[in-house]
Amino acid sequence: MSEQVVPSQPTGPAPDQRPEVGVGPWEGPWPEGDHYDPELLAGGDRRNVVDRYRYWRREAIVADLDRRRHPFHVAIENWEHDFNIGSVVRTANAFAARAVHIVGRRRWNRRGAMVTDRYQHIHHHPDTASLVEWAEAHDLPLIGIDNLPGSVPLETYSLPRSCVLVFGQEGPGLSEEVRKVCTAVLSIAQFGSTRSINAGAAAAVAMHAWIRAHVFGQTV
Incomplete structure (x- = not known):
């Protein structure tokens, strides 16, 4: 009698249980500065960027990178x-x-x-x-x-x-x-x-x- 093969189970969290990337809407008074994006401050920032650039406008990120x-x-x-x-x-x-x-x-x-x-x-x-x-x-x-x-x-x-x-x-x-x-x-x-x-x-x-x-x- 052949050995029964048991399907392997996923080891990671279910898709709906995985931690969200980025940050949610800004809490408290909004920060000042033209580099901030109002839409991101209101809705959250889930982009693939480092924390330094959270809530920044894309153009502002590019400009800052250009200096470095x-x-x-x-x-x-x-x-x-x-x-x-x-x-x-x-x-x-x-x-x-x-x-x-x-x-x-x-x-x-x-x-x-x-x-x-x-x-x-x-x-x-x-x-x-x-x-x-x-x-x-x-x-x-x-x-x-x-x-x-x-x-x-x-x-x-x-x-x-x-x-x-x-x-x-x-x-x-x-x-x-x-x-x-x-x-x-x-x-x-x-x-x-x-x-x-x-x-x-x-x-x-x-x-x-x-x-x-x-x-x-x-x-x-």
């Missing part, structure tokens, strides 16, 4: 509607990148961005030549991130303070055209059997390496 963004940019190739782009945008927002540059197709899957694209500057370049022209005009070196033969370990490379970190799309990685125009191509140390980590994870590792080098002053 770091001087590195992120570029990612988008030739086949890469689903990782949303994750890259979200991470760029978390680390306060100056801007994200989409190279190739204009349309991209925004689901993974978790609405952070509303607060992050995003530019589109139809091709590699356009990105190169923009980078040269702003005196920014292109630093490719990909595990390729001849690449330099990210862990030992001194990332420039002002630069563009460039990522290829899932699967093929950096295109040959982009590789040729990069000042350097850096690899991320891996120790398992997989050939590479996905573009979203690679972007997070590289951006954090920049943060460690230039915000915390550590050697990477």
